[in-house]
Every structure is written in C-alpha cells, then in structure tokens.
Amino acid sequence: MLRIKNINTYYGKLHALKNISLHVGAxxxxxxxxxxxxxxTTILNTISAVTPPSNGExxxxxxxxxxxxxxxxxxxxxxxxxxxxxxxxxxSVEDNLELGAYLRYRSHEKRKEIQQDKETVYxxxxxxxxxxxxxxxxLSGGEQQMLAIGRALMAKxxxxxxxxxxMGLAPMLVQEIFRVIEELRSRRGTSVLLVEQNARVALKVxxxxxxxxxxxxxxxxxxxxxxxxxxxxxxxxxxDKKEIWER
Numbered sequence: 001m002l003r004i005k006n007i008n009t010y011y012g013k014l015h016a017l018k019n020i021s022l023h024v025g026a027x028x029x030x031x032x033x034x035x036x037x038x039x040x041t042t043i044l045n046t047i048s049a050v051t052p053p054s055n056g057e058x059x060x061x062x063x064x065x066x067x068x069x070x071x072x073x074x075x076x077x078x079x080x081x082x083x084x085x086x087x088x089x090x091x092s093v094e095d096n097l098e099l100g101a102y103l104r105y106r107s108h109e110k111r112k113e114i115q116q117d118k119e120t121v122y123x124x125x126x127x128x129x130x131x132x133x134x135x136x137x138x139l140s141g142g143e144q145q146m147l148a149i150g151r152a153l154m155a156k157x158x159x160x161x162x163x164x165x166x167m168g169l170a171p172m173l174v175q176e177i178f179r180v181i182e183e184l185r186s187r188r189g190t191s192v193l194l195v196e197q198n199a200r201v202a203l204k205v206x207x208x209x210x211x212x213x214x215x216x217x218x219x220x221x222x223x224x225x226x227x228x229x230x231x232x233x234x235x236x237x238x239x240d241k242k243e244i245w246e247r
C-alpha cells in the first residue's frame with residue numbers, strides 16, 4: 001500500500017531522515033520505534049507532506065505522492081493523528097469531527113455518509129457520544145486522544161498515521177486506544193503506521209517493526225522477532241517498562 005524509497009528530509013541544515021526506505025502492506029500494522037530524535041515523527045510528517053522530502057520517492061497504492069500537497073494526500077486516503085493530539089479545543093466534540101470530514105463536504109451526496117461515519121466513531125468511542133456538545137478542551141487526556149483519532153477517521157483513511165497515541169495516558173486508557181487500533185484493522189482493513197515511544201505496547205499489536213536511530217533505519221523484523229531481539233530488549237524493552245505496561 002505504502003512504499004518509501006531513499007527519502008531524505010531536512011529541517012534547515014539538519015539532516016533528519018537519511019535514505020529512509022520502508023513499506024506498509026494493506027491491512028498491516030507497522031510500528032516505528034526508536035529514541036527521541038530518531039526521526040519517527042519526521043517520517044509521518046514527510047508522508048503527509050507537512051515536512052516535504054528533499055529527495056526520494058513515496059508511493060501510495062502504486063502512485064507517487066511525494067510531490068502532492070497535504071490536502072490531496074488526505075483525499076488519496078492517508079490521515080495523520082499528530083503527536084499531542086492538536087484538537088480544536090475551543091470547539092465542541094461534534095465540531096471537531098465535522099472538521100475531520102471537511103474535504104468530503106464538497107460533495108453533497110456524501111453528507112448522509114458522513115453522518116453515518118460520525119455515528120461509527122461514537123460506537124468506537126462511546127465516551128465521545130456522551131460529550132458530543134462539550135468543548136474539546138475540557139475533555140480528559142484520554143478523551144482528547146479518542147477525539148483526535150475519531151477526527152482522523154472522518155476522512156475515511158485507508159492508511160492511518162498514529163503519532164504517540166499512548167503518550168501521557170493511564171495504562172487502562174492505553175489498552176482501550178490500542179483495542180480500537182486493532183479493531184480498525186480487523187473490521188475495516190485500515191492499515192496503520194504507528195509511532196510509539198513504548199516499544200512493547202506497540203509491538204504487541206504490530207505485524208512488523210522498524211528500529212530507527214539518528215534518522216536511519218537500522219533494523220526491520222517482524223514484531224515477534226523484535227520483541228525477542230536482545231539488543232532491542234536492552235534498548236527499548238527494559239524490565240521497568242514491562243512492569244508499568246503490564247499492570
């Protein structure tokens with residue numbers, strides 16, 4: 001579904017991504033793991049054209065997208081849930097979801113379909129239904145993360161880019177978020193490219209994973225192989241992390 005080949009991305013003179021190549025298959029969950037500053041978020045931003053690549057190629061469903069604008073990429077079927085959620089706090093839950101479908105409202109025939117998709121989000125996240133008229137900024141951290149995912153789903157993505165969905169959440173809420181991620185894949189066939197600081201929880205739901213270090217891919221294996229890899233265990237799967245996330 002998604003193939004990245006020899007991508008280089010810069011922030012000014014800083015060489016953030018160095019000849020990155022990776023792929024995501026249809027219906028696959030792929031995890032990106034690595035330390036802070038390894039380039040994980042930059043990969044997502046490069047795919048969605050928030051930070052366009054300097055060179056290299058990105059193909060989605062067989063078509064090049066590395067020269068497209070962010071809105072066109074969303075129309076093609078890629079939605080990103082950014083780090084820190086970035087919901088519209090002064091607006092209601094309902095309005096945030098409506099904005100997620102903004103590009104679809106140009107077709108009047110799709111208004112009924114959009115309403116149905118909104119109800120689907122409420123089925124996935126019943127807490128949002130109870131708070132549909134509430135200002136987004138007054139939601140808890142977990143509810144804001146649910147809203148950020150729900151807003152991205154309103155664009156009907158085939159590929160969902162998730163950046164740190166577990167950040168700052170209690171273990172019980174993390175389990176709920178990742179339950180929904182697995183459900184999106186199993187029931188909708190949605191592909192997911194997942195950035196998650198907690199490697200253990202990410203690899204438990206992923207099919208494959210890539211390990212990044214200073215802007216380079218240094219390892220690609222199945223999720224089970226990465227979980228069993230001694231070097232990965234030492235660097236990212238410490239005993240303290242395991243205890244915290246398995247309570």
